[in-house]
Amino acid sequence: MRFAVLGSGFWATEVHAASLAEHPDAELVGIWGRDAGKAQAAAARYDVAGTDDLDALLADVDAVSISVPPAVQPDLAVRAAEAGCHLLLEKPVALSVADADRVVAATAAAGVASVVFLTFRFRTSATTWLEQASRSTLVGGSVTWLASTFAADSPFRGSVWRAEPGAPLWDLGPHALSLLTPVLGPVVAAQGSRAADGTVNVILEHEAGPTSTLTLSATASPLSAGEEFWVHGDAGRLVLLPEEGRTAHLAHAVAVTELQAAALTGGAHPCDAAYGAEQVRVLAAAEAAIAAGARQRV
Template identity: 35%
Template sequence: MIVTPAPWADRPVEVGLVGAGPWARAMHARMLAAGPETRLAAVWARRSEAARETAAPHGAHVAASFGELLDRCEAVAFAVPPAVQAELAPQAARQGKALLLEKPLGPDLMAAQRVADAVLGAGVVSQLVLTKRYHPVTEAFLDAARTREVSGARSCYLHGAFLGGDFATGWRLEHGALLDLGPHLLDLLDLAVSPITGIRSTGDPRRWIELTLEHENGAVSQASLSGSVSVPRALTRVELFGPETPLTYDTAEIDHEECWPILRRTFATAVRANEPTDLDAARGLYLQRLIDQAARATR
């Protein structure tokens, strides 16, 4: 069931959306236009027709350029490939715009570093769209995990989206599951077990990659990642083991519609308070360092 948020007392954050692909239409535009914490002020994409199709259902302005988009908003949401985000997000930050960023921050560590540096240098609010982190089930799992002594963990994030369809896009097919799915699972394991201190990996991220993670508390965890396997629905599962009964997190039954109001409220609250959240660009850079370490370990 979708939880109705408390009344929003402040004016909505005017957000410009960069991108007009399937994810921009299905999530970003719809979420930002729903308010009351945000208003979809404008949409810009390199394909103008796609931008019009994304903006029209919500009555948003179609910007003719990225510069025009920046003139019409106080925050920018990105729903574009990592390389495009890494190119444009620093420009928006330098213009004083708050940033709602997709993961990964960039296609590689150097690009991610530039995004994080721009955010830090400009002193703007940033927030990552790590979808599952905004679901109450995830929050409850992480709260429970903090009370546990964890000796080891095993986890997976598996789906078949790379086999065909809207999300079998160029950057995902090139880089595979590590860059696309890795941030989600690494973030959860890093928080649920303890900070990750070492990574070993085997396999091919375009088919199946297996990670062995060493943690600060001495625990070891396993992570299986693939976007190229035929499964009835996406599988995201984390199991924690130790002296107590295992603690399991499984997203099979969660309704992702419950994430969007929480994500929107968290972002708008951070923008209005001008205070960073724990899911900011710095967290994105931390996760990208882990991804880079894992990628290097497979070579």
């Protein structure tokens, strides 16, 4: 399958393009960017074309791997779907329910496959953890993710959208939901608060009765930074252990393979655009709950 990467920033270049360039069953054809010079510089690393001509690149590929700010992604995804390209999307799919629904409608109308690159869902350790959790009777779970997004050595320190007040919820929340909802069930309501330093605390109510909590920060001290994921029930507390090494590259390669399989079979992937839109509904409800200081239905 011939792929284009849409985006020329750090994540697009170091993960999406790098993964595709190494993939045994995919071909990286080109890189698109809003700035032609940046796109060409990124593409030169992989000896492919760099361009700001989106339509020309879409006409030359079977699929796109999108890595742009979430406010930019929906329009690109819709254009790619309308051009008949399968979609490997970044999280969150969009920053509004309306935009997320546009992406879902475009994929359905075009009959193209879609996968949202929720990194943890394509890691072996998380797959094993989810299988173990699915065999338990669970009553709740918790995700704590304290990130130092703007530290001097962070590759995301210049990210404009991550500097917005709601960014911890929209940047880290999709990862949390991707691990909690498969085993605790769909989220039906949310409530939450934001601390003075921007840390977000959210309580989620799941359809069958379990509850879960999220503590998410983009401004934690590097000494405090880290991630904790666990669920609990009749089998005790199941903790997801971290993986070391090039986990993002390996996870992206798995996502590419699974997108190709979905395109071949015509089946829906568990992390498709529709699932991404479900996440956006939960995140929008959580954001509204924080703003209102009151419980919100999803």
